[in-house]
Amino acid sequence: MATAERARNRVDTRDFLSVDGQLNDEELMIRDNVRTFVSAELLPRVPEWYELGTLDPAVARELGKLGLLGMHLTGYGCAGSSAVAYGVTCLELEAGDSGLRSLVSVQGSLAMFAIWRYGSDEQKNEWLPRMARGEAIGCFGLTESDAGSDPAAMRTVARRDGSDWVLDGTKMWITNGSIAEVAIVWARANEGVHGFVVPTDTPGFSANEVKGKLSLRASVTSELVLDGCRLPADALLPQAQGLGAPLSCLNEARYGIVWGAIGAARSCFESALEYSLGREAFDKPIAAYQLTQAKLAQMVVEVSRGHLLALQLGRLKDAGQIRPEQVSLGKLANVNAALGVAREARTVLGANGITLEYPVMRHANNLESVLTYEGTAEIHKLVVGNAVTGIAAFR
Amino acid sequence: MKSVVCVKRVPDTEARIRIGDDGRSVDPSGVKFILNPYDEFAVEAALKHKEAGEGEVVVLSVGSAESVDVLRTSLALGADEALLLTTTQSAEGLAVAEAIAAELKERKFDLILFGMKAIDDDLQAVGAMVAELLDLPSATVVTEFSVEDGKVTAHREIEGGTEVVEVPLPCVLTITKGAYEPRYASLKGIMAAKRKPLTEKEAHLGLSHTIESALEYPPERQAGRIVGEGSDAVPELVRLLREEANVI
Numbered sequence: 001m002a003t004a005e006r007a008r009n010r011v012d013t014r015d016f017l018s019v020d021g022q023l024n025d026e027e028l029m030i031r032d033n034v035r036t037f038v039s040a041e042l043l044p045r046v047p048e049w050y051e052l053g054t055l056d057p058a059v060a061r062e063l064g065k066l067g068l069l070g071m072h073l074t075g076y077g078c079a080g081s082s083a084v085a086y087g088v089t090c091l092e093l094e095a096g097d098s099g100l101r102s103l104v105s106v107q108g109s110l111a112m113f114a115i116w117r118y119g120s121d122e123q124k125n126e127w128l129p130r131m132a133r134g135e136a137i138g139c140f141g142l143t144e145s146d147a148g149s150d151p152a153a154m155r156t157v158a159r160r161d162g163s164d165w166v167l168d169g170t171k172m173w174i175t176n177g178s179i180a181e182v183a184i185v186w187a188r189a190n191e192g193v194h195g196f197v198v199p200t201d202t203p204g205f206s207a208n209e210v211k212g213k214l215s216l217r218a219s220v221t222s223e224l225v226l227d228g229c230r231l232p233a234d235a236l237l238p239q240a241q242g243l244g245a246p247l248s249c250l251n252e253a254r255y256g257i258v259w260g261a262i263g264a265a266r267s268c269f270e271s272a273l274e275y276s277l278g279r280e281a282f283d284k285p286i287a288a289y290q291l292t293q294a295k296l297a298q299m300v301v302e303v304s305r306g307h308l309l310a311l312q313l314g315r316l317k318d319a320g321q322i323r324p325e326q327v328s329l330g331k332l333a334n335v336n337a338a339l340g341v342a343r344e345a346r347t348v349l350g351a352n353g354i355t356l357e358y359p360v361m362r363h364a365n366n367l368e369s370v371l372t373y374e375g376t377a378e379i380h381k382l383v384v385g386n387a388v389t390g391i392a393a394f395r
Numbered sequence: 396m397k398s399v400v401c402v403k404r405v406p407d408t409e410a411r412i413r414i415g416d417d418g419r420s421v422d423p424s425g426v427k428f429i430l431n432p433y434d435e436f437a438v439e440a441a442l443k444h445k446e447a448g449e450g451e452v453v454v455l456s457v458g459s460a461e462s463v464d465v466l467r468t469s470l471a472l473g474a475d476e477a478l479l480l481t482t483t484q485s486a487e488g489l490a491v492a493e494a495i496a497a498e499l500k501e502r503k504f505d506l507i508l509f510g511m512k513a514i515d516d517d518l519q520a521v522g523a524m525v526a527e528l529l530d531l532p533s534a535t536v537v538t539e540f541s542v543e544d545g546k547v548t549a550h551r552e553i554e555g556g557t558e559v560v561e562v563p564l565p566c567v568l569t570i571t572k573g574a575y576e577p578r579y580a581s582l583k584g585i586m587a588a589k590r591k592p593l594t595e596k597e598a599h600l601g602l603s604h605t606i607e608s609a610l611e612y613p614p615e616r617q618a619g620r621i622v623g624e625g626s627d628a629v630p631e632l633v634r635l636l637r638e639e640a641n642v643i
Binding site: 010011012025026029030033036037065066067068071079080081085 | 411425464467468471579580581582583584585586588589
């Protein structure tokens with residue numbers, strides 16, 4: 001069969017289950033807009049960023065111009081979109097690269113959300129409009145080198161000195177840390193954990209970029225050092241009481257990952273499909289072999305199922321009914337599925353699969369980070385296990 | 396300044412086109428439709444000129460009810476109002492031009508913009524026809540224009556150069572790729588689009604004299620060929636690129 005005729009006989013490989021029919025016109029328009037932007041403006045630059053281990057911070061302004069930073073928040077220059085619209089955006093961004101989605105997740109769901117949900121009016125007015133435009137990049141400092149899954153073990157302390165606060169400690173694995181204008185820092189005080197809005201030019205604050213990453217290379221990751229970092233009383237996030245506050249922020253970001261992982265998986269599947277149709281072995285395309293088709297079919301299963309799962313969580317979130325263990329299930333399932341798709345896609349591409357010319361190895365490596373950040377797969381299993389048994393295995 | 400931009404819904408440039416059972420139309424199932432790329436230039440031009448001063452941008456389309464999509468897209472980009480002249484039948488360029496002219500005759504516009512052509516039928520005629528029917532001056536294949544003292548100064552793309560023409564307002568311009576790089580819609584623009592006025596009314600199409608009788612697929616791409624080796628092959632390669640491929 002001729003190539004062109006074969007192509008005409010194929011179904012829409014991007015939407016095997018006709019999930020698009022479940023999205024409304026506005027969600028589709030937002031999706032198509034981000035998809036076009038990613039493929040035309042960002043994808044041509046991503047491999048170079050990945051190779052250099054960096055990301056042009058100016059991309060934040062481009063994303064801000066499109067209104068994607070804090071898009072699901074209301075007021076203060078934010079668009080107030082639905083959770084599903086935010087989800088399809090995360091999917092398309094991560095089809096580009098997990099680093100792009102991470103930038104948007106950290107900006108919108110962690111840093112901006114923390115200020116929007118727990119901040120004072122002054123803090124919101126000062127930071128949110130600039131952050132929405134991408135003029136100020138934010139980061140979120142909760143994790144420490146010895147306190148990841150168990151944030152209660154944090155050693156960063158906040159002590160009062162007159163009306164001021166003084167922060168001491170070190171935060172680790174902080175996305176956007178070295179390019180941020182503002183850091184949301186969580187620290188232990190006598191009465192419990194507090195959140196602080198810390199301008200990164202505050203004396204005593206410094207950020208050191210983590211070098212030598214083999215994953216999420218198109219993303220800036222840093223260590224934050226707080227050395228007698230003195231802040232005025234109004235730097236405190238007044239509404240944040242205890243660890244529940246930062247954990248609620250993480251839950252927001254995780255929701256985006258449920259969608260984003262499927263974007264990375266879809267990109268790997270499409271790359272494998274296209275390659276398998278063009279590459280010939282023993283006088284026919286490798287797509288014509290049953291073993292390859294079995295791989296492609298399994299990829300379609302994983303991408304389609306994950307997409308539906310994400311959409312269901314989105315609809316629950318928009319209805320205000322989503323529960324944290326449901327988000328845990330989504331992150332656990334979709335990141336694992338995406339990793340499986342990426343690894344399988346790699347085998348379809350053979351040696352080409354390990355190069356930057358194709359997106360597959362880049363996604364596969366990124367997803368190794370996505371697997372453990374914003375709650376490890378193990379922790380999410382424990383959360384789901386807790387939910388179904390009523391027994392908390394980690395306390 | 397008040398502008399109207401006439402836009403068309405066309406198959407995506409990346410769509411896999413199938414010919415329908417009647418052998419003379421495109422089977423729309425599974426095909427994604429988009430705002431005609433040349434019309435994007437025209438919309439961008441109208442928005443740029445609106446932003447430079449006062450004004451209003453109306454987008455107009457003739458087509459099936461599905462054409463609402465491309466009007467919403469235009470509203471999301473920043474147009475103020477949309478008008479769909481609905482029809483269920485396919486029509487030739489002149490018939491469409493007559494429907495547009497009949498509508499625009501009733502309204503006052505300074506500028507009537509079109510994309511240079513639609514990428515589906517490549518007709519390149521409706522803009523000039525509307526100008527003729529409304530007895531307005533026009534400039535086609537415009538890459539950039541300015542408006543001052545009641546007249547438009549337009550740069551036209553011609554073979555190997557640029558022609559600058561002056562046209563009094565009101566006038567019709569057809570826009571091509573040039574100074575007007577289409578913007579991305581902002582999220583707020585998309586969300587605002589559904590609250591902007593979009594009117595649908597029946598199109599008064601003229602009579603069609605030409606009928607599309609058949610569509611055919613393009614020939615399969617032929618395999619490449621080696622024209623020679625080393626520097627000796629260069630003259631022949633250049634000749635072929637110039638005379639056969641028409642790319643230099």
